[in-house]
Amino acid sequence: MPPSSTKVDAPRRAAADVISAVDTDSAYANLLLPRLLRERAITGRDAAFATELTYGTLRWQGVLDEVVGAASSRDVVTLDPPVRAALRLGAYQLLHMRTPAHAAVHATVELARATSGPRPVGLVNAVLRKVGGADWPTWVRRLAPSDEIGRLAFTHGYPRWVALAFDRALGGDRDELAGALAEDRPVTHLVARPGRIERDDLLRDAGPDATAGTWSPYAVRLGSGDPANLPAVRSGAAAVQDEGSQIAALAAARVGLADGDSGVWLDMCAGPGGKAALLAGLLPDGGRLVCAELQPHRARLVAGALAGDGQVVIADGRRPAWSDASFDRVLVDAPCTGLGALRRRPEVRWRRSPDDVGRLHELQVQLLLAALRSARPGGVIAYVTCSPHPDETRAVVDRAAAAVSGVRRLDTAAVIGVPDVGPGPDAQLWPHRHGTDAMYVSLLMPEHRS
Ligand SMILES: C[S@@+](CC[C@H](N)C(=O)[O-])C[C@H]1O[C@@H](n2cnc3c(N)ncnc32)[C@H](O)[C@@H]1O
Secondary structure (H helix, E strand, O other): OOOOOOOOOOOHHHHHHHHHHHHHHHHOOHHHHHHHHHOOOOHHHHHHHHHHHHHHHHHHHHHHHHHHHHHHOOHHHHHHHHHHHHHHHHHHHHOOOOEEEEEEHHHHHHHHHHHHHHOHHHHHHHHHHHHHHHHHHHHHHHOOOOOOHHHHHHHHHHOHHHHHHHHHHOOOOHHHHHHHHHHHOOOOEEEEEEEEEHHHHHHHOOOOOOEEEOOOOOOEEEEOHHHHHHHHHHOOOEEEOOOOOOOHHHHHHHHHOOOOOOOOEOOOOOOOOHHHHHHHHHHHOOOEEEEEEEOHHHHHHHHHHHOOEEEEEOOOOOOOOOOOEEEEEEEEOOOOOOOOHHOOOOOOOHOOOHHHHHHHHHHHHHHHHHHHEEEEEEEEEEEEEEOOOOOOOHHHHHHHHHOOOEEOOOOOOHHOOOOOOOOOOOOOOOOHHHHHOOOOOEEEOOOOOO
């Protein structure tokens, strides 16, 4: 066990523990931090400070590493993980928060002493004094790349390849790109699951600063407070679900079909079941929802979310456990980089790489091809990702649609009824335009064969 110290304040210690776990155990901050705050009874302003520290540090991590590297003349990967976490936290406070420099340095030195003993104290002190010896604009002048995309990436806390992907998805408008990269404050959205709770009732229970969602008739935007404390969330009648995800599930459920809808629907990549639970509530009378998921533990989460309203199968969507042309509607919410939810999972931008995009692109094409076989002629496939990367969105749909004959691409923007979703026929949502995650939706229809 590392030595402990009462001199370290609880929010900084919680932030450091999360940042270390993200670094060494691939933990997800949005899952771990709320748990630590609960376990350690950190509430109110302290919880808000710990959250700002954790999310801010993770968001800026790669850029902070460059600053720390320049200030220490060594690569941060050579440092012990708890020391690295302390330096990142300290640098974030010095460059991006209003913490007075002496307080940031002192608190971080004590943090390093508490997690690693006396040995790194001198190093942490010296490096942070150097970091704080120049302000953020000065570090930008010293270290930011000179090209426009590289500079925007550095000044907004992104790897260059991610900024480049966003630029491609936005069509090269650099002012808009800067706005997209600046987004970092997620609002918690809830879904009032149809048939289980009315949106107005959820809105009332969610407190005076909650508002109705803009696009989904089931969405509530939470103003403040922990959603886990709401009775409707505890009972499963409502859940945390980004409004963009609701729009995607609604598109799959609502688009008109040739020859009507017999209500046999497939959610091909269902875990953990957020969209499946919404689809289950939208099924026509007598309808049936089949939910496939590759990972057994995620399939169990789907079963929990459905509460008996659908059938869960552990299956690889590429090698279906069902006959071709069996379904009226197929949702393929494909595994993706998650670059569309960086406000909620800030660390993902530094964890993913262009290689991941290439690997996922292949998987996404295979899954979409299997979905095209699984839907009946005149049925519909909704291809969805929580990433705006063009290689995970348009390029996947282009490739799959070109590989099979008789596939019609539907006017997705018209179906979802949300403005500013791109040139079509598919739809790209954005945090800076819609207040949702950057979800991508494309609707396709296999045509009748003559
Ligand atoms: C983006 S998530 C789906 C999120 C889900 N639709 C929701 O709204 O809660 C993608 C899911 O696909 C699953 N998956 C990955 N490869 C798969 C495959 N070959 N067949 C079926 N599911 C797969 C992953 O385990 C993951 O749970």
